[in-house]
Amino acid sequence: xxxxxxxxxxxxxxxxxxxxxxxxxxxxxxxxxxxxxxxxxxxxxxxxxxxxxxxxxxxxxxxxxxxxxxxxxxxxxxxxxxxxxxxxxxxxxxxxxxxxxxxxxxxxxxxxxxxxxxxxxxxxxxxxxxxxxxxxxxxxxxxxxxxxxxxxxxxxxxxxxxxxxxxxxxxxxxxxxxxxxxxxxxxxxxxxxxxxxxxxxxxxxxxxxxxxxxxxxxxxxxxxxxxxxxxxxxxxxxxxxxxxxxxxxxxxxxxxxxxxxxxxxxxxxxxxxxx
Numbered sequence: 378x379x380x381x382x383x384x385x386x387x388x389x390x391x392x393x394x395x396x397x398x399x400x401x402x403x404x405x406x407x408x409x410x411x412x413x414x415x416x417x418x419x420x421x422x423x424x425x426x427x428x429x430x431x432x433x434x435x436x437x438x439x440x441x442x443x444x445x446x447x448x449x450x451x452x453x454x455x456x457x458x459x460x461x462x463x464x465x466x467x468x469x470x471x472x473x474x475x476x477x478x479x480x481x482x483x484x485x486x487x488x489x490x491x492x493x494x495x496x497x498x499x500x501x502x503x504x505x506x507x508x509x510x511x512x513x514x515x516x517x518x519x520x521x522x523x524x525x526x527x528x529x530x531x532x533x534x535x536x537x538x539x540x541x542x543x544x545x546x547x548x549x550x551x552x553x554x555x556x557x558x559x560x561x562x563x564x565x566x567x568x569x570x571x572x573x574x575x576x577x578x579x580x581x582x583x584x585x586x587x588x589x590x591x592x593x594x595x596x597x598x599x600x601x602x603x604x605x606x607x608x609x610x611x612x613x614x615x616x617x618x619x620x621x622x623x624x625x626x627x628x629x630x631x632x633x634x635x636x637x638x639x640x641x642x643x644x645x646x647x648x649x650x651x652x
Contacts, residue, residue, distance in 0.1 A: 378423070383606035387613025390427040391434065394614075395576070395621040397515055397555025397637050398644075402508055405498040405549050406648055422599055423607050425587050430614025432583045435576055437615070438622045442473075442577060449474050469529060476574070479533050480540035480557075481581045487547045494547050501652025505645045507550025512641030514551075515634040518559040523632075524566045528574065535564040539574065543582060550645075553579065554625070555637070568629045576622060 389407065393400035436443055449470035456462035467475070487494075497503055526535070542560030546553040554575050561571030599607060628634070 378603055378606045380606045380609050383423070383610035384613045386423070387427060387430060387610035388617050390431060390610075391614045391617025391619075392621050393552075394428075394431045395434070395554055395618055396625055397511070397552040397558065397634065398641055399508065399511055399546075399550050399552040399555075401498070401549040402504050402511075402644075402648075405504055406501055406644070406652075409499065409501045409652065423603070423610060426607055426611045427614045428583050428587055430611040431618045432580065433615040434618030434622060435580055435583075437619050438626075439573065439577055442573070443580070445470050446474055446477075446577075473528060473577075476528070476531060476533065476536040477578050477581065479536040480543065480574075480578045481585070483537070483540040483544040484547075484582055484585060487544055490547065494549070498549050502649050504550045505648025505652055507548060508641045508645030508648060511551050511555060512638040512645060514559050515555050515638035515641065518555075518562055519632055519634050519638075521559075521562045524562055524564075524568065524571070526564070526566045527570050531564075531566060531570070531574070535561070535566065536574075538564055539578070543578065553582070555634070558629070568632065569626070572626055572629045 386404075389403055390400055392398075393403045449468060453462065453467070453471045453474055497507075539557050539560040542556040543553055545551060546556040557575040557578065558568075558571045561574055562568065566574070628636075
């Protein structure tokens with residue numbers, strides 16, 4: 378793989394992973410329409426590294442929140458294993474961890490749907506149709522009433538609903554960030570709360586997806602000629618991911634997801650026409 382192509386993949390991953398336009402759809406369309414290399418087939422490890430790059434981006438943008446949650450994870454599990462944990466007695470950070478865990482639970486179903494979903498990546502017209510649906514979801518999100526719930530007022534049922542939205546987004550064409558943020562807004566969360574929760578709950582989702590695939594890395598060793606391109610692509614995904622997240626945080630304050638919905642409409646129609 379050339380350095381240019383690796384960086385291009387990194388840029389696509391960084392932009393589409395966090396902006397609500399579906400990274401899986403863009404990678405699939407790029408591979409199907411422009412004969413770009415199929416990452417899962419020929420560069421499986423690079424696909425994992427791209428997701429590592431976007432994971433690094435989340436840590437960079439939300440490092441204060443994440444570093445505060447890490448001790449809470451250990452103290453909470455210590456309470457669980459020592460029998461001292463009570464649902465009515467937990468710190469604010471422990472509560473945040475519980476909400477993320479609840480939101481992640483629906484992804485367990487994705488393990489059984491993985492093979493069926495992967496089949497869709499080869500059908501550009503279907504992906505285009507799903508992108509149109511994604512655009513509609515984003516358009517509707519701007520019409521929702523302004524939420525009032527902050528994280529301390531967010532309940533487990535809210536987190537579970539957002540988690541179900543994340544599970545639906547395993548389908549190529551449905552944006553994970555768009556689905557989860559819209560789900561949060563539908564549940565009455567403030568926009569900044571919905572955005573933060575969406576990005577932080579992506580951490581276990583990204584880690585889990587890569588853990589499911591990591592055993593296949595041994596069958597796809599990195600060629601010496603690919604080391605530099607892989608590093609370049611990973612760095613590109615991280616840097617562009619940070620910029621994309623900051624841009625979305627800014628845009629979310631303006632309640633303006635319509636630009637993304639229009640973009641999805643255009644790309645969806647083009648994918649259907651030329652797919």
